[in-house]
Amino acid sequence: MKRLVLLSVGALMLAATVFASVAMAQEGALDITSATLGTGGTVDVSGTIQCTAGAEYFVQVVVRQTTGNRPFNSGSGFYPVFEPATCTGEPEAFTTTVVGGKPFKKGTVLVNGIAQVCDTDSCTFPEAPYEEFRLR
Numbered sequence: 772m773k774r775l776v777l778l779s780v781g782a783l784m785l786a787a788t789v790f791a792s793v794a795m796a797q798e799g800a801l802d803i804t805s806a807t808l809g810t811g812g813t814v815d816v817s818g819t820i821q822c823t824a825g826a827e828y829f830v831q832v833v834v835r836q837t838t839g840n841r842p843f844n845s846g847s848g849f850y851p852v853f854e855p856a857t858c859t860g861e862p863e864a865f866t867t868t869v870v871g872g873k874p875f876k877k878g879t880v881l882v883n884g885i886a887q888v889c890d891t892d893s894c895t896f897p898e899a900p901y902e903e904f905r906l907r
Contacts, residue, residue, distance in 0.1 A: 799828065799858075799888040799897040806834065806882050806904035812874020814906065816848060816882055817866045818899065824860030826890040834869045836880045836906075846871035858888070877906050 799822035809815040816832045835845045848867035850856075856863070869875075884899040 799823075799826070799886060799895055801830065801884055801886045801897045801899045803832065803882050803884050803899045803902055806880055806906065808875065808877060808906040809868055812871065812876070814846070814869045814871075814875050814880060814882075815866060816869055816884075817864065818884060819862045819864055820858075820886055820888075820897075821862045822858040822860075822886075822888045822897075823890060824858055826858045826888050827855035828858060828886050828888045829855055830865055830867070830884055830886045832867055832869060832882065832884045834871065834875065834880050834882050836871070836875055836878065838876065838878075844871045844873045844875060846875075855889075875906060880904050880906055 799820060801818065801820050803816060803818040805817045807815050814834045820828060820830060822828055830850045831847055833845065833847045835843050837843045846869045848869035850865040850867040881901045882904055883901040886897050888895050888897060
């Protein structure tokens with residue numbers, strides 16, 4: 772009986788892993804890959820998005836930087852700016868420029884992103900968690 776329970780749990784874990792990866796491909800996956808100091812104190816953020824072929828998407832990226840004990844500086848950027856882009860089903864690279872309330876400076880920033888991916892039936896919102904990058 773104990774062996775049957777262990778086999779059942781193992782089978783459920785395997786099924787959950789397979790179905791989770793299929794669901795991830797359908798809803799989209801967003802990854803922030805780099806953040807670099809741009810001209811005039813802007814931050815250029817690059818990443819990839821992967822979603823179902825034919826779906827349309829927008830990406831918003833948020834950059835936050837704390838300067839000493841003062842409140843943080845933040846800004847956001849969008850890709851694409853006016854019209855949604857169309858997914859090909861393969862990972863697609865994007866780059867956007869983020870302008871802050873004040874110019875960003877060399878040092879550490881926190882970057883995260885969220886996308887809106889819509890097909891004919893519904894929209895999903897894949898998110899890239901906050902990640903730390905060093906601006907040089």
